[in-house]
Amino acid sequence: xxxxxxxxIGYTITITGLLLISIGVYGFAATRNLIRMLLSLEIVxxxxxxxxxxxxxxxxxxxxILGVILVSVVxxxxxxxxxxxxxxxxxxxxxxSESAENVEGGV
Amino acid sequence: MELVYTYxxxxxxxxxxxxxxxxxxxxxxxxxxxxxxxxTASMVSLMVAFMGFHLVAIVQLLVYVGAAVMFIxxxxxxxxxxxxxxxxxxxGLTAGILTLAVLxxxxxxxxTAFTFAKVPSTAVISDLLLSRYMGVLVxxxxxxxxxxxxxxxxxxx
Numbered sequence: 376x377x378x379x380x381x382x383x384i385g386y387t388i389t390i391t392g393l394l395l396i397s398i399g400v401y402g403f404a405a406t407r408n409l410i411r412m413l414l415s416l417e418i419v420x421x422x423x424x425x426x427x428x429x430x431x432x433x434x435x436x437x438x439x440i441l442g443v444i445l446v447s448v449v450x451x452x453x454x455x456x457x458x459x460x461x462x463x464x465x466x467x468x469x470x471x472s473e474s475a476e477n478v479e480g481g482v
Numbered sequence: 483m484e485l486v487y488t489y490x491x492x493x494x495x496x497x498x499x500x501x502x503x504x505x506x507x508x509x510x511x512x513x514x515x516x517x518x519x520x521x522t523a524s525m526v527s528l529m530v531a532f533m534g535f536h537l538v539a540i541v542q543l544l545v546y547v548g549a550a551v552m553f554i555x556x557x558x559x560x561x562x563x564x565x566x567x568x569x570x571x572x573x574g575l576t577a578g579i580l581t582l583a584v585l586x587x588x589x590x591x592x593x594t595a596f597t598f599a600k601v602p603s604t605a606v607i608s609d610l611l612l613s614r615y616m617g618v619l620v621x622x623x624x625x626x627x628x629x630x631x632x633x634x635x636x637x638x639x
């Protein structure tokens with residue numbers, strides 16, 4: 376039986392992060408629904424978050440501050456994107472990203 | 483023995499995270515997909531806590547799950563929009579697999595040995611944020627305040 380080491384824990388976390396990123400990219404590329412695209416991007420963020428924190432565990436103070444900044448910036452991004460999508464949906468009645476090209480004057 | 487239990491916990495957590503992430507991108511209803519995102523993010527914060535970053539885990543749970551993802555859930559519920567667009571599975575799978583391959587190759591170059599993070603106490607981190615990293619704290623506060631104003635003005639249009 377293979378002994379469990381810290382390295383195997385690290386690999387598990389990294390692989391989870393990488394799989395999360397690829398699931399998010401898959402979801403983003405496979406759909407044209409704006410909300411689904413936003414949700415997929417959030418999955419990518421969660422994957423990136425895991426990988427970054429796992430890679431810089433040797434510098435815990437920097438990792439903590441970077442983590443707090445990342446969470447704050449992504450929360451801000453979510454608020455703006457959801458507001459834009461809501462305004463766009465009220466104006467057009469659809470959530471298709473391709474039809475957004477035809478909207479004049481912005482949202 | 484403790485390492486074995488930690489490894490087991492992290493593996494089970496990983497399986498749940500990936501399952502809920504899959505539900506987020508493939509769920510039939512947008513509201514349920516948003517709820518799956520909340521569950522994914524909650525479990526990611528649990529994994530971050532497992533790694534030793536307790537403060538980051540708490541901030542993620544409170545700010546990201548408690549505010550940002552809940553904002554998505556409430557907005558999607560109130561909009562009541564249905565998903566009617568066609569999916570392009572081939573494009574999605576190609577993009578996902580390519581991303582995984584490129585990132586795995588790239589990450590392999592600077593992978594360092596994993597250790598559980600020994601983060602100083604919250605008081606020390608707070609002290610650092612209020613002295614050495616004051617600029618970062620101000621940037622976060624300004625960005626969040628600007629975002630709130632922007633979101634309110636967009637929503638009122």
